[in-house]
Every structure is written in structure tokens, then in C-alpha cells.
Amino acid sequence: MxxxxxxxxxxxxxxxxxxxxxxxxxxxxxxxxxxxxxxxxxxxxxxxxxxxxxxxxxxxxxxxxxPDSYDALRALPGVGDYTAAAVAAFAYRQRQVVLDTNVRRVLGRAVSGVEFPPRSVTKAERAVAEELLPADPPTAATWSVAVMELGALVCTADRPRCPTCPVVDRCAWHTAGRPAYDGPPRPVQTYAGTDRQCRGRLLAVLRDAPGSVPKSRLDAAWDIADQRERCLASLVADGLVVATGSGRYSLP
DNA sequence: CACACGTGGAC
DNA sequence: TGTCCAAGTGT
CATH class of the missing domain: 1.10.340.30 (Hypothetical protein; domain 2)
Structure with a gap:
């Protein structure tokens, strides 16, 4: 979630x-x-x-x-590198490199001296995280959750609470005077009018209905017919919606 | 590797 | 008001 x-x-x-x-x-x-x-x-x-x-x-x-092994966790649907490492570390106290957006921001600032990390995880980032991770598994697990919480609560994306940060004296970004981010601009994520919004509207209709609904209910949820049909088809292809016959649709 | 994939709170 | 984006994953 x-x-x-x-x-x-x-x-x-x-x-x-x-x-x-x-x-x-x-x-x-x-x-x-x-x-x-x-x-x-x-x-x-x-x-x-x-x-x-x-x-x-x-x-x-x-x-x-x-499961408690990284590989078994990683093989589960929806479990990627971050989630597999997080569960292995936080639930099973293992030594894992947990690299989420919070940890990446903390290490980016404290170690590399940049306000925001690269767009995607780099080998250099992973090397830094591995280097810092304590050798003892339970200590490493505590380290991982601590760095992550530091990012979530103190070293936040905007308005970081540097005065209350426990490592402010050793933070490369703070020492450098908190220079503003000067990397490539992050792509703007449009939403209004996209298939994403259309799919969301269609699914909301089914989510809020107890059983199946006639297609007319879905038609009323989005004006542009061809986009609506494309999105409904993609929802069915994704397994989020099923056609129950007689022109009716429901959740799976 | 770039892109698709939902949503709503904050400013 | 429009823009940004938050404990990523799958293709």
C-alpha cells in the first residue's frame, strides 16, 4: 500500500x-x-x-x-527490489540494502551533498548504501529502518528539519550550504484527461456497486467513447474488470 | 531505460 | 488554480 x-x-x-x-x-x-x-x-x-x-x-x-528469503519474496507478485529487501530487513531482521525514496534522499544529501537523488537507482547509490550498512544483521536491520525514518520524518523532500537532525554535522549537503537541486527537471506527470484518469473513473463505478453494473453506467462515467472503450478493454486485460455477460461488468 | 500506472493533500 | 509528488513495480 x-x-x-x-x-x-x-x-x-x-x-x-x-x-x-x-x-x-x-x-x-x-x-x-x-x-x-x-x-x-x-x-x-x-x-x-x-x-x-x-x-x-x-x-x-x-x-x-x-517467506523470509529475499529471493522468495522478490518472486511474489507486486514485490520488487525495495519491498523484498524491506520485508526481509524489517520483519526478519536481516541485513539487506533497503533503498526507497527516503533512504536515497538521506544518503544523497548526507554523503553525496545533493538535494535530490538521481531519477533511478544507480550502482553508485547501491554501493554507498552497502558500504554504510552495518555487518551484524540485526544491527543492519535497525540501521535500515532508522535511515528510512530519518528521511520520512526529518530529512524530508521539502522543508527538511536540519536543526533537529542527528547527523547534521556530518551532512555533506548541509555543510555545503544546502545548495539547490540543479539536475535535470523531473517530467511533469499529467493526469487530467489521461487513460489513467479514465480507468480510475470506470473502476470507481464498479468499486462502489455491490454486484455487476450495466455498461450504460460505465458509459456515463466518461464522455469520450473511444478512450472509454480502450480503457475498459485495458482494465479487462489487466484483470481488474470482468465482463459478466449481457453487457454487464463487475470486479473480478 | 522510459513509460504507464491513481489519488488527493499541500502550497 | 495549477503543479508537485508520496515507503515502486512491471513491461
């Missing part, structure tokens, strides 16, 4: 989710559409589908227990 979504927005959904599905087996026993519905408006609903698929895989391949 936290992949590209602010913590504050995740918290209530996360709590309700665990109340309803306290184990991978509980989630795996549900229809995937229920996961999409419970996902609500967190965004990127394919994550809900992947989380459900991960629960199914955990039951099928790991006896219902979230």
Missing part, C-alpha cells in the same frame, strides 16, 4: 484490511475483486490485485507464511 502512496492515506485502509484479512490465507480465500474494492481510493489498484495474488502464492508455495 505504501508503494507511491503517502503513509497518512494508507493507515486507515491498512487497519481495516488487517481487521478483515488477518492472514495471507484469509485474503487468498476471497475473490480478488474484494481486494480491489477494499483498496478503495489508494490508487494504482493493480497493487490490490497483486497483493491478493501474493497471498495466493504464499498459501500455495509457502504454507501460508510470508
Amino acid at each position: 505504501l508503494q507511491q502512496t503517502p503513509v497518512a492515506r494508507v493507515l486507515p485502509v491498512h487497519q481495516a484490511w488487517l481487521d478483515r484479512w488477518p492472514s495471507p490465507a484469509a485474503l487468498a480465500a476471497e475473490a480478488s475483486g474484494e481486494a480491489v474494492r477494499a483498496w478503495g481510493r489508494l490508487g494504482y489498484p493493480r497493487r490490490a490485485l497483486r497483493l491478493h495474488a501474493a497471498a495466493v502464492a504464499i498459501v500455495a508455495d509457502h504454507g501460508g507464511v510470508v
Whole structure:
């Protein structure tokens, strides 16, 4: 849920989710559409589908227990490099290089002296993170969560709280006078009128309906017919929507 | 490697 | 008001 979504927005959904599905087996026993519905408006609903698929895989391949090896975690749907490392480190106290946007920003500033890290993870970043990671596994795990929290709470993207930072005296960026970011501009992420917005509107209709809906309900949710049809087809292809016959649609 | 993929709060 | 973007992943 936290992949590209602010913590504050995740918290209530996360709590309700665990109340309803306290184990991978509980989630795996549900229809995937229920996961999409419970996902609500967190965004990127394919994550809900992947989380459900991960629960199914955990039951099928790991006896219902979230695996503890990086490789097994990494093989689960929706679990990439960051999430596999984070679960192995935070849940199982392993020594893993956890490189999320917070850690990258902290190391970028403290070590490299730049306000923001590169667009994508570089080998140099990974080398710096590995170099700093303590050798002892549980100590490394604590280090990882600490650096991440430092980025989330103190070394924030905007308005960093340098006066309260425990490593301000050793921060290359602060020492250099907090120079402004001068790298390439980040591409603007348009949204209004995109397929993304159209898909979101269509899925919202199905999420808020108890069962299936006639296609006329979807037609009413987006004006541009060809875009609407393309998006509906892509939602079906993604497994987020199913055609139930007689021109009706529902969550899977 | 670039791009698609949702959403809503902050300024 | 429009712009930015937040504990990334898959293709």
C-alpha cells in the first residue's frame, strides 16, 4: 500500500484490511475483486490485485507464511527490489540494502551533498548504501529502518528539519550550504484527461456497486467513447474488470 | 531505460 | 488554480 502512496492515506485502509484479512490465507480465500474494492481510493489498484495474488502464492508455495528469503519474496507478485529487501530487513531482521525514496534522499544529501537523488537507482547509490550498512544483521536491520525514518520524518523532500537532525554535522549537503537541486527537471506527470484518469473513473463505478453494473453506467462515467472503450478493454486485460455477460461488468 | 500506472493533500 | 509528488513495480 505504501508503494507511491503517502503513509497518512494508507493507515486507515491498512487497519481495516488487517481487521478483515488477518492472514495471507484469509485474503487468498476471497475473490480478488474484494481486494480491489477494499483498496478503495489508494490508487494504482493493480497493487490490490497483486497483493491478493501474493497471498495466493504464499498459501500455495509457502504454507501460508510470508517467506523470509529475499529471493522468495522478490518472486511474489507486486514485490520488487525495495519491498523484498524491506520485508526481509524489517520483519526478519536481516541485513539487506533497503533503498526507497527516503533512504536515497538521506544518503544523497548526507554523503553525496545533493538535494535530490538521481531519477533511478544507480550502482553508485547501491554501493554507498552497502558500504554504510552495518555487518551484524540485526544491527543492519535497525540501521535500515532508522535511515528510512530519518528521511520520512526529518530529512524530508521539502522543508527538511536540519536543526533537529542527528547527523547534521556530518551532512555533506548541509555543510555545503544546502545548495539547490540543479539536475535535470523531473517530467511533469499529467493526469487530467489521461487513460489513467479514465480507468480510475470506470473502476470507481464498479468499486462502489455491490454486484455487476450495466455498461450504460460505465458509459456515463466518461464522455469520450473511444478512450472509454480502450480503457475498459485495458482494465479487462489487466484483470481488474470482468465482463459478466449481457453487457454487464463487475470486479473480478 | 522510459513509460504507464491513481489519488488527493499541500502550497 | 495549477503543479508537485508520496515507503515502486512491471513491461
